[in-house]
Amino acid sequence: MKKILLFASALLLTVSAEAQIKRPQPQPGPMPTVNVQKPQEFTMKNGLKVMVVEDHKLPRVSYMLTIDTPPYVEGAKAGVSSLTSAVVGNGTAKTSKEKFNDEIDFLGANVNFWNTGASASGLSKYSSRLLELMAEGSLSPLFSQEEFDKSKQQAIEGLKADEKSVASVARRVNNALLFGKEHPTGEFVTEQTLNNVTLADVKQNYASYFVPETAYLVVVGDVKFKDVKKQVEKLFKDWKKASAPVAKYAEPTEVAKTQIDFVDMPNAVQSEIALMNTVNLKLTDKDYFAGLIANQILGGGGEGRLFLNLREAHGWTYGAYSSLGSGKYTSKFTSSASVRNVVTDSAVVEFVNELHKIRTEPVTQAELDLAKAKYIGNFVMEIQKPGTIASFALRTKTQSLPADFYENYIKNIQAVTVADVQRVANKFFKKDNQRIVIVGKGSDVAGTLDRLGYPVNYYDAYANPVEKPVFKKAAPVGVTSATVIENHVKAIGGEKKLKEVKSLSVVSKGSMQGMELTMTQKQTNKGQSMMVINGMGMDLIKQVVTPTMGYASMQGQREDLKGDALKDAQASAKMFDELEDLKNAASFQLTGIETFNGEEAYVLKKDKETVYYSVASGLKIATSETMEAQGQTIVMTSTYSDYKEVKGIKVAHTSSLPLAPGMSVEFKVSEVKVNEGVRDADFK
Structure with a gap:
């Protein structure tokens, strides 16, 4: 069947790169005095x-409950914590989900819950009720099978x-x-691991890790400490004292020598490049502030060297950046960009050069001063916000x-x-x-990587090592x-049978x-x-x-x-575009054989x-269209599988269709009607 023609201009995500404006550097003024308001504190049995920061400038209050849970490996049930986050907060043992949410709406408040905490904010005149709602949702969650099943499916x-x-x-x-799949940061969720998770697992995850030993409640706003203390002690006194399990896992190790790790994505028009190594940088380390500035100069923003090189000087990307992680646990340093396939190897060279x-x-004094000014300016602006005071505390x-x-x-x-x-x-x-990880189209990129001088390893999309794929090979003689299009036409019923079809109606379901x-095509x-x-x-x-x-x-x-949009749509309104393609087969170029979704395919x-x-099989398994939107190259890929015969013709009963860049929906056919169920009135 003809690919679905969506009104792409209305569906494409608006992508715009922030204009980089060079301004004269301001002269530094006197160093501002920083006074961070200290919280009043108490600890429950x-x-x-609990930390309370009284701020009476505005009639608002915010509560933030955080459980400082150390990282842990979820293993075969990876995703149990995210499902816990999705389920908690959907009603409580005392109040239905609908009634709970209705009251929040009535108060004009925001109340949220997740697997390691909760938050609430609103007008201070409702402060007592907000804290009651947050406490109830946190400590008495209703784990319903219905909400669990819905969250898992989503x-x-x-x-x-x-x-x-x-x-x-x-x-x-x-x-x-970088971290390894057995590390909390390196493991990932799959459909299989999600299917391993039960509602009982979610309840156990909550019971094990939603505990008060490492819990912090930060209150900021138009409240009085003594009132908050009295209410917290009342609402949280029944939260039983408990500690979370202690997790054990191996810390990651660096590669002995820089290497390239490549993942093939046949639908990629850009390569995702990341140069990475692990970092152990605590906020108390003497090198913490120097690390912030060094990263800012290298790739912290539009003024960074990476951005000025890869975007401004070469025009290879919309942005190139770096980040330096910090905290109690092992983090990472990353420099990264999305670049056009044809310049992937050149971009890697420039990353390494920088x-x-x-x-x-040595960096220049001007670079150093600019980086400092940016950090100080952001700090001074952020410190005025109550939320910042809470996070600092x-x-x-x-x-x-x-x-x-x-x-x-x-x-x-x-x-x-x-x-x-x-x-x-x-x-x-x-x-x-460093690990230089590149995810891109192998047939366009892989052949250029060997000349960079680094060992090249190959992985699948789930970080499993694979042999170097044969990204492209020539089609056999003849x-x-x-012949490729003709074989497809034969496979779905033959030219004669297709021409006998006067109308086609297909109903598909997706989510x-x-x-x-429900998608209906006629x-x-x-x-x-x-x-x-x-x-x-x-x-x-x-x-x-x-x-x-x-x-x-x-x-x-x-x-x-x-105009042209109408002409293109009318040209595409053929019931079987294969017949039109067969007439114009010479306008297609057979570029060879590539692997697509694990299957060898002729590429036209x-x-x-x-x-x-x-x-x-000869069947069409995918189509990709490249288009420009707001100056960005976008590839919209549709896939087709599970062909079934209906009245002598084969129709793909499973399709993955792009509704917007990066957003595809899988549809499964529930009904096919040939030469029935279609009227002229359907096209009004």
């Missing part, structure tokens, strides 16, 4: 530590949607390769910081020297012991674009973020086409095309197709469209 749908996302796969393999430069050459406790850590923050930033930057760059930016979707051999996606009882997306007109609508907002290209046909 069960271990809950999580599985999210994983399926991410399967084709190059960025999502990159995030997964980056941590898995790492070498900041390690071997919490971090001071959980990170064992000196009491005057934030009072001395600006002074410590100002004390960083050029020599400090070079020293910590050599300590934390491990140029010779195979042409015409997106927990919302059930086509005729008279150039009429209709597609509508319905959810929550209304038409979310609809497109109608006839030989005389066409329109597309989103949630009732209609826009008529005109025409303009910005790429079509994949299974070598084994």
Whole structure:
């Protein structure tokens, strides 16, 4: 069947790069005095530590309950903590979900829950009730099977949607390769591990880790300490004293020598590049502030060297950045960017050059001053916010910081020297012991990586080592674009049978973020086409095309197709585009055989469209279209599988269709009608 033509301009995500404006550097003024308001504190017998910061400037209050749980490995049930987060807060043992949420709405408040804490904020006149609601939801959650099943299904749908996302796969393999899949930071959730999780597991996770021993309640706002203390002691006195299990896992080790780890994603038009090494940097370390500044100069923003090199000088990416992790546990240093496939190897060279430069050459005084000014400016602005005061108070406790850590923050930033930057760059930016992880299209990229001089290892999308794939090979003698298309036409019923079809109606079911979707497609051999996606009882997306007109609508907002957009839509309104492709087979270029989703496929290209046909079955298994949106190159890929025969023709009964960049929905056919169920009135 013809790929579904969505009104792409209405669905594409708006992506715009922030304009980089060079401004004259301001002259430094006197160093501001920092006075961080200290909380009043008390600790309950069960271990809950409470910090209250009275702030009477505005009639608002915020509560933040945080359980400082050390990382732990979930193993075969990876995802149990995220499912716990999804389920907790959906009603309590005393109050139904609907009644609970209705009261929050009535109060105009925000109340949230997750597996390691809760938060509430609103007007201070409702402060007592807000704390009551947060305490009730935290300590008496209602773990219903219905909410659990719904949350698990949503999580599985999210994983399926991410399967084709190059960025999502990159995030997964980056941590898995750097930390190891047996490490809390390196393990990842799969459909299998989610299916291993039961409601009983969620309850056990909550019981084991939602404990008061390492719990902190921070209260900031228009309240009085004595009132808060009295209420907290009443609401949390029955929270039984307990400690969380102590987790054991192996710490990650660096690679002995820099290497490239490559993951093939055939649908990638950009390569996700990340140069990484692990870091152990605590906020109390003497190198902490120098590390912040060194990272800022290298890749902390639009003024960073990476950005100025890869984007401004070369135009290879929309942004190149670096980050330096810190805290109680092992973190990482990363420098990364998304670059065009054709410049992947060149981008790696520039990343390495910048790492070498900041390690071997002193930064300029101007760079140092600019980095300091940015950090100090952000710090001064953030410290005015009540939420910042709360986070400072919490971090001071959980990170064992000196009491005057934030009072001395600006002074410590100002004390960083050029020599400090070079020293910590050599300590934390491990140029010779980095994993260079690249997720991209192997047929475009892999052949260029060997010449960079690093060992190249190959992995699948789940960080499993694989042999170097054969990314592309020539088609056998005698195979042409015409024979490939002809074999597909034969496989789905043959040219004669397809031409006998006067109308086709297909109804499919799918879901997106927990919302059930129904897609109805109707086509005729008279150039009429209709597609509508319905959810929550209304038409979310609809497109109608006839030989005389066409329109597309989103949630009732209609826009008529005109000019080239109408012509393109009418040209695409063929019931079986395979027949049209067969006539114009010479316009397709057979580029060879590539592996797509684990299956060898003939690759046919025409303009910005790429079509994949299974070598084994002859059936079309995917189409990709490259388009430009707001100056960004986007690939919209549809996949087709599970072909079944209906009245002599084969129809793909499972399709993954892109509704927007990075968002695909899997639809499964529930009904197919051939030469029935279609009327002219359907195309109005």
